[in-house]
Amino acid sequence: MIKLSELHLGVLTALGGIALLLASAHFVPMPGQAYGAGTMPRLIGWSAILLGAFMVATSLRHLPDMLKPHLSDWVYKPRLALAALAVIATIVSYIVFADWLGFIPVSFVSLFVLMLVLRTRPLTALFASAVSTLVVYYGFSRLLMVPLPRSEFLSFLG
Amino acid sequence: MLILEQAAALVFQPYVLGVILASAAFGMLVGAIPGLTATMATALLVPMTFFMDPVPAIASIVTATAMAIFAGDIPAALLRMPGTPANAAYVEDAYRMTQSGRSDEALGAALVFSAIGGLFGSFVLMTLAPALAEVALKFSSEEYFWLVVLGLSCAVFVTPGSPTRGLISLLIGLFVATIGIENPAGEARFSFGNLELLAGVQFIPAMIGLFAVSEVLRTVTATIPRQKIPRSDGHGIFKTQWQNLKKYPVQTARGSITGTALGILPGAGADIAAWISYAISKRFSKQKDKFGKGHVEGLVEAGASNNSAVSGAWIPALVFGIPGDSITAIVIGVLYIKGINPGPTIFINDPQSIYAIFMVFILANLIMLPLGWLAIRGARPLLSIPPSTLMPMILIFCIVGAFAINNSMAGIVMMLIFGIIGFFMEENDIPIAPAILGMVLGPMLEQNFITSMIKGDGNFLHFFERPIAGGLGALTILIWLLPVLMLVLRRGRKTQAIA
Amino acid sequence: MLRRTLLCSALSLAAVAVATPVLAQSDYPNRPIQMIVPWGAGGGTDAVARIIGTLLQQELGVPVNVVNRTGGSGVVGHSAIATAKPDGYTIGVVTIEIDMMHWQGLTDLTYKDFDFLAMVNADPGGVMVSVDSPFKTLPELLTAIKEKPAGSLKASGTGQGGIWHLGLAGWMMSHGLKPDQVTWVPSQGAAPGITDMVAGGVDLVPTSLAEGRSMIDAKRVLPLGSMSPERQELFPDVPTLKEAVESDWTLAVWRTVAAPKGIPEDVATKLGAALEKAYNSEEYKKFMNERGYGMRWADAVETTRIVSEDDATLGKIMKEAGLAK
Secondary structure, eight states: OEEOOHHHHHHHHHHHHHHHHHHTTTOOBOTTOSOBTTHHHHHHHHHHHHHHHHHHHHHGGGHHHHHOOEEOGGGGOHHHHHHHHHHHHHHHHHHHHHHHHOHHHHHHHHHHHHHHHTTOOHHHHHHHHHHHHHHHHIIIIIISOOOOOOOSTTGGGO | OHHHHHHHHHHSSHHHHHHHHHHHHHHHHHHHSTTOOHHHHHHHHHHHHTTSOHHHHHHHHHHHHHHHHHHTHHHHHHHSOOSSHHHHTTHHHHHHHHHTTOHHHHHHHHHHHHHHHHHHHHHHHHHHHHHHHHHHTTOOHHHHHHHHHHHHHHHHHHOOSOHHHHHHHHHHHHHHHHOBSOSTTOOOBSOTTOHHHHTOOOHHHHHIIIIIIHHHHHHHTOSSOOOOOOOOOSOOTTHHHHHHHHHOHHHHHHHHHHHHHHHHSTTSOHHHHHHHHHHHHHHHOSOGGGTTSSOHHHHHHHHHHHHHHHHHTHHHHHHHOOOSSHHHHHHHHHHHHTTOOOSTTHHHHOHHHHHHHHHHHHHHHHHHHHHHHHHHHHHGGGGGSOHHHHHHHHHHHHHHHHHHTTTSHHHHHHHHHHHHHHHHHHHTTOOSHHHHHHHHHHHHHHHHHHHHHHHTTTOGGGGGTSHHHHHHHHHHHHHHHHHHHHHHHHHHHHHHHHO | OHHHHHHHHHHHHHHHHHHHHHHHHHHOOOSOEEEEESSOTTSHHHHHHHHHHHHHHHHHSSOEEEEEOOOGGGHHHHHHHHTSOSSSSEEEEEEGGGGTTTTTTSOSOOGGGEEEEEEEEEEEBEEEEETTSSOOSHHHHHHHHHHSOTTSSEEESSOTTOHHHHHHHHHHHHTTOOTTSSEEEOOSSHHHHHHHHHTTSOSEEOSBGGGGHHHHHTTSEEEEEEOSSSOBTTBTTSOBHHHHHOOOOOOEEEEEEEEETTOOHHHHHHHHHHHHHHHHSHHHHHHHHHHTOOEEEEEHHHHHHHHHHHHHHHHHHHHHTTOOO
């Protein structure tokens, strides 16, 4: 993604700290106590502000090179960027479709597609995604009784 | 002697030995799959133990948990996917060793030193249990507070590279731990009305995301294609360990003792033990700069530590029925059902059963060696799969593992979010380990701080009033001040020299 | 040809559509049942759920898988039960927290979102002190609570606003004292609270006596009273609050088996009967006695009544103690 300098990280950390302080402003102490739900977030918030300030102060010496963030190398290579997106898409598609279609078809198809995107040979990909789907399915749902998503209308698959 | 013979007669029966073997294989399987924990292995065994005699019932749990804790190291070393927070302490070293073709040595070390730690903990359990359990009873929130602060100090040591980035990571971990309602005030924090966030961020999905998913992302976006991992050098799994033992005897002993001590304390346990031991190991090592880059030393010490902590947790459980972790909580229930009531008199009322259980501990830690060897050999082919095929397979394991911990899609969502966070962190040289430490210790820090403050009516001096707490507090402050003092002294000497 | 095929499939579809509900009911259960537990593995609810699950499995002849859905003070698991499909293949253990969480403003979920099948256990609260405590009887403890300035004594045993915190507040109020006369120190459950009391961290723990059983047996913890109408079978020497200090306060935490609202009646009947058999089995009795858990059976109607009554009582106390939103 993006590579940040000590200066950027310092600013981000301090801003995170401030956000945390604001977000925990509404926590009131526990009845009869000086402490409560807000104590810990405030402690973290102040630590973040101090740390951020320190990072900014120390990086001011190298100011010019610290100003411009630069992008990671892979961003410029369509194939690699596509691979990263495909990995994320695989997880997202599982979250979206698994409850609806059931574990076996979703796992098999998304593995197969991901392997193709990563340039596994089609036959190997077919075999590998089938085997891993079945191993995971039987291992988890039969042996270890994990209730993997099962489909309503594809229930004959398990 | 008669008691020992009776105990042996209870253990060395084909049926009991068969149960031990089967539970060992089961524990190995559960532990090797990220997302399935030793606790889950125990819970799954409980219904089966209803139909067993007391000794095989307990034996099955002892064996399965010992195996599961070790087996968590297999995906940690091979796929950078730690099974438990305890395994996360040294996952970086183990994984880097694998990358350079030393997976056999890494896993062998995890196996052998786990067994050594486990055996040490068992011996302590056998000989000193009643006396040590008394000590555990003296620990209240003030003592635990100082222990946690000591643990947090470890963050400084587990961070490779820039300390500021280590601290950022630690703060991220501490913040993540504040999400949800499981805090002393019982108030929902940063959950934005979301039901799943109300429950807080689950450890295991976050860990799988931070370590494994981010690694998958890193692999597929590597501009220089990842070299195929060299085959392990054929040195054998055990051969290298003899040298490691000779090289690191102090580390082994220190890890075992620290682990047992922390295991005995019901508020600490294996997770903290591994981190503290790893930090101690680095602090006193002659090769500090090698830690986190594929060095076996920390693995030796922390590996011994977490398994000895698992044995140590049984001490308060057997002597006072105090659960040190969720595993012993289940075990105490099983003990009651089987008519072996935990308590100081357990050694007098039911010595045969207790000694039989002790024998099972030793057996379990011994049987771990051949079975672990088989598991390591069995997992080896994974490494010869090219990344373009292996990464998707890892991904499906991640997904199911993140789901299995609470049987919920929310786990997978968490995993994805943390995977992207972890990827971003690593691209910016922010280490992941301190964030995990923050997530482990954050809730304990808050719990023990707030409750101590309530007990002391808001007076901070309260943290020094109890003798053990005062000692621990002084020690912590000393550790923090020592570098400053040294600096001042050195400066003083320098100015003198100049003058 | 085509028409006939279409007709056939339409007919068979219709047949399936008509037949499915009937089949599902007379066939029930024909696949594994999921039993959701809103609390973690290792706790008392988990233990009870697992034994019930095992026994139900024998009764019904299909696997009953116990699934832990933890977190959010029980909200996550309880809503997972309530929002599941009401087909009898997802049931769960509903605990007394269902009568508290909506008062605390954590969720809109109430007992009305469930079809209760049975109550299988109830544990009365108690009052325990460390053996090192200066108080050896309940009247001595109560006098000290009354005479010392408010907040001098500390108690623990569950989180802030948890059931035992309420139990203590209710007991205090029954003597006309302020609900926070004894300061509550939140803990992550009964076991850590009791351990902390023995370590000298707090003065008393008002959890169920079952939870302190091993420490009572080890002579580290002294049980002073029981928040039940009658003495408990397992602790015959421990007086009730009524006997010891003339308090009318009673409290018992219960565990019920429930299904999401709206399951078919015959499925509910079948499950209820299976649960009753499981409850009356030797294994269950033995298990509960060994663990020190209280046996308590109530059928669907009775359970619903108890749950709704407790909902009103607890709501009142929570409001008075300032714990409700």
